[in-house]
Amino acid sequence: MKKLLILGAGTAGTMVANRLNRMLDMDEWQITLVDQDPVHYYQPGFLFIPFGVYSKKDVIKPKRNFIPPQIKLIQSEIEIIEPEHNRVRLTGGLYLDYDYLIIATGADIHPEETPGLAEHEWNQSIFTFYSFEGSVELWKKLQTWEGGRMVVNVVENPIKCPVAPLEFLMLADWFFHERGIRDRVELVYATPLPGAFTKPMASKMLGELLVQKGIHVEPEFYIERADPDEKKIVSYDEREVPFDLLVTIPLNKGAEVVGKSGLGDELNYSPVNKYTFLSDKFDNIFVLGDASNAPASKAGSVTHYAIDLFGENFIRYTSGQKLVENFDGHANCFLESGFGKGLLIDFNYTQEPLPGRYPLPGVGPFTLLEESEANHWGKLMFRWMYWNILLKGQELPFPPTMTMAGKWKA
Template sequence: MKKLVILGAGTAGTMAANRLSRILNTSEWEITLVDPNPVHYYQPGFLFIPFGVYQEKDAVKPKKAFIPRGGKLLQTAVEEILPSQNKVRLANGETLSYDYLIIATGTDIHPEETPGLAEHEWGKSIHTFYSLEGAVALAGALRNWKGGRLVVNVVENPIKCPVAPLEFLFLADWYFTQRGMRDRVELIYATPLPGAFTKPIASRMLGDMLEKRRIRVEPEFMLMEVNPDAKKLVSYDEREVEFDLLVSIPLNKGAEVIGRSGLGDELNYVPTNKHTLLAEGYDNIFVLGDATNVPASKAGATAHYEVDTLAENFPRYIQGKELEPLFDGHANCFVETGYGKGMLIDFNYTTEPLPGKYPLPLIGPFSLLKESVINHWGKLGFRWMYWNILMKGLPIPFLPAQMSMVGKEKVNWENGGAFAA
């Protein structure tokens, strides 16, 4: 009996377990997931909780509900990974051996890493929506807030779901407008990026949207510390941004066990071949989702396409064949823009978001790099797809793992933003 051990039963780990259980001969393979948390979080839903669109119950389900038939879930933490022995030492004292290991331990926020951030104002004038508890607390803070300066700050990249801070600002603009108090609210986005987003075309378009909605961007703001008493952010170049209400996206780091095991970089992300998803230096360890250091978005869609390519590669690999460089960094994301509309972006390592229709040319039904009502409903409808299709390891029709140029238009920003077929 060959043993496949998956560390982490979140989005990437659960998808991998279910997809591979459909491919591998379960009479020859034992699939074990290890995760100490019994609750599965629908993390894209955290964004909507502060604005009352979702409730806490909409974002949680038991992890055991998604374990594949024949697989098992061990609810314990991982103490250490021992690659030289093909073993994993668990916090409950057990040791698991493996033939192949998948690391899907994710990433989490660490506000304590930034001086002043997690002190006495945390949960009062300083909040986050990057955890369920934080999103619920922020919902209460927004309901009772009378107005002032609201600052959204990204401490450092990479972060989970890079567009989420922008979505929060768009939703905040809509939320305060609906409450008749937008004129009493100043919205500021303090980001370490030179613009609104990592990709130039999308950054320009999103930046224009922020400007039209009177949301100021403070670019290249590298946060050094937070002064909770004076309520201000201080950057390394000594710029200061004052706030009445701070919505923080704290430093994101990989799991501590990755560092303890000597497998990670300075942020505990595993150095990973960006096309095969093998851990660098190991021939039987794959890394998926937010645990990797690949230069792709840390998002559920990215994990989905990683699992798609692993499902194609893994059966060949265990037969002694070479891994194909299948993963191209493909990611797509609905960007909620408020007022019942949304955008959709689709990109990979080498091609940035472009206008067009998705997933079918001419038909769509979704528009790329353009606000539409259909995109908004696509964003909300994704929750059903997540629980009922992705988590069960089912393929999604018309969504290939590799990014397609079908339906996309080329853009030449140097020529005034003209589209070229």
Template sequence: MRKLLVLGGGTAGTMVVNKLRRRLPSSDWEITIVDRDDEHRYQPGYLFLPFGTYTADQVVRKRHVFIPDGVELVLGEIDRVDAETNTVLLEGGRSLTYDYLVIASGTTPRPGQTPGMLGEQWRRTVFDFYSFEGATALAEALRSFDHGRLVVHITEMPIKCPVAPLEFAFLADAWLRERGIRDRVELVYVTPLSGAFTQPIASAQLGEMLEERKILVEADFMVERVDNEHRALVSYDERSVPFDLLVTIPLNMGADFVARSGLGDELNYVPVDRRTLRSTKHDNVFAVGDASNIPASKAGSVAHFSVEIFVANFLQLIRGLPMTGAFDGHANCFVESGDGKGLLIDFNYDTQPLPGRYPLPLVGPLSLLKETRANHLGKLAFRWIYWNVLLPGRPIPLPALMSMAGKVVPADSHAAGAPGATTEQE
């Protein structure tokens, strides 16, 4: 009996066991998945909790509901991986052996890594929304916030869903206008990046949207500490950004057991081949979803598309064949922009977000890098798709690899490796 062990029952890990349980004979394969608790949380929903769009029961379900028959769910904290003996040790002394290991332990915010962030103002005037507890606490704080300086801040990249801080700023602007108090609140967006986003075309578009909404931008800001006494962010170059209410995205890091096991980089992400997701140190270890160090967005779409490639490759590997699939870093993200509209961006390792139509040329029905009602509805519809299609590992009719179909390449752009006249690729 061969053993597949998956560490982490979040988005990527749950998809892996659902897809592989159907493909691996139960008479030949034992599949086990490990997580600390039985709570599966829809993390994209955290964005909507502070504004009352979603309620807590809409973003939390029992983890075991999504684990298929024939897969053992083990609840417990992981102490470390002994990759030399193919063994995972849990806190309390239990050990699990494996033939193949998939690390899908994700990434989490670490406010304690920034001096002062977990100080006396934590969840009083300093909040995050990258955790369930933080998002629900922020919802309470916003209800009594009616004037002052609201600062949205990114500590450092990479973070889960890199567009989420922008979405929060846009939604805050719309929410304040709906309440009739926007003119009493100064909105500031503080980022370590040189602009609104990491990619030039999207950064320019999103930067214009911030400017239109009179959201001030403090760029190239590397935070050194949170000054709780004066309620200010302080950068390494001694700039100060005061706040009345701070919504921060703390440093994101991978699981601590990855570090204890000697499998991670300085942020506890597992170094892997970016095409196959195979560990650079151990041939029978893979990392999927946010747990790996691939240079792609840490987003649900990346987990989805990369797991598709991983599953096909894994089935080849166990038959003694070369792995022929190569993940291209494909990501697409809805960007809520307020007022019942949103954008959609679609990109990969080599191609930045471009305007156009998705997923079909000309007909879409979704628009790329353009605010539309359809994109907003697509963002809301994804919650149903997540619970009912994505997690159970059912097919979604979208290509795992990014396509240039429907994308418009600006004449002066080399973003898609296709310089020249503006054309719509069909």
């Protein structure tokens, strides 16, 4: 019997476990899934908690609920991966051997790596919404905050959900308008990017939208340190941005076990073939989701599209055939823009976001690079799809690779 070991039962690990459980002959395969945390978090929902749109119960469910009984789920920390011996050692000394390994250990935030960030002002005047606990603490703060200078700062890219900082700013604009204190709030976006976003056309459009909403962008701001007493962040070129309330997107890194096992880069992301997710170092290891260094967005849609293609590729490969380099970096992301509207962007490794209609050419119902109420409802609908369709590894009636149908050059 062939042994498949999956490390991590987050979005990527759970999706691929469910997909392969249906596709593989389970009389010939044994699938084991390892994760230390019994709770599954709907991470896109963290964005909404500070503004009271979602509550705690909307974003957490037991992981066991989404794992089929044929798959063995072990709740444990992972001590070390030993790829030369095709085995993994868990905390407590238990060894698990494998024929094939899928690393899906995700990424996490590390505010402690930026001087001054995670000190005595953490959850006092410095917050994050990139964790469940952080989003809840920020919700508590915003209930009584009476205004001032709110700065949203991205420490360094890549980050999970690259559009989330922009969404937070636009939702904050809406939220403070609703509370009647928008005239007492200054919103600032300090980003290491040269503009609002990575892709030129989307960056221009989103940058104009931020200007319309009275949100100032401080570009190419590479934070060197935070000064929690002076209430300011300082860049490497000594620019200073003062704040009354700092919302940070801390340094994102892959799992420590990936790095200490010799499978990661300087940020513990594992180098892979960006079209197949096969490890650069070992021919029986794949890395899915946020754990890899593939230059695709670290977002749930990317994971879903990748796994749509990965299942058949994995079966082909484990049957002795060559992998097909078929993943194109496809991502589409809804962006909340406040006041019951949203945007949608659709792009891949080579094609930047374009205007148009999605998924039906000329019909939609979603608009690309354009605000609409339909996009807002699409964003909210995604939570139901995540829990009930995507996490269970089921397919959607949309192509996993990007299509130019319904798009036009601006």
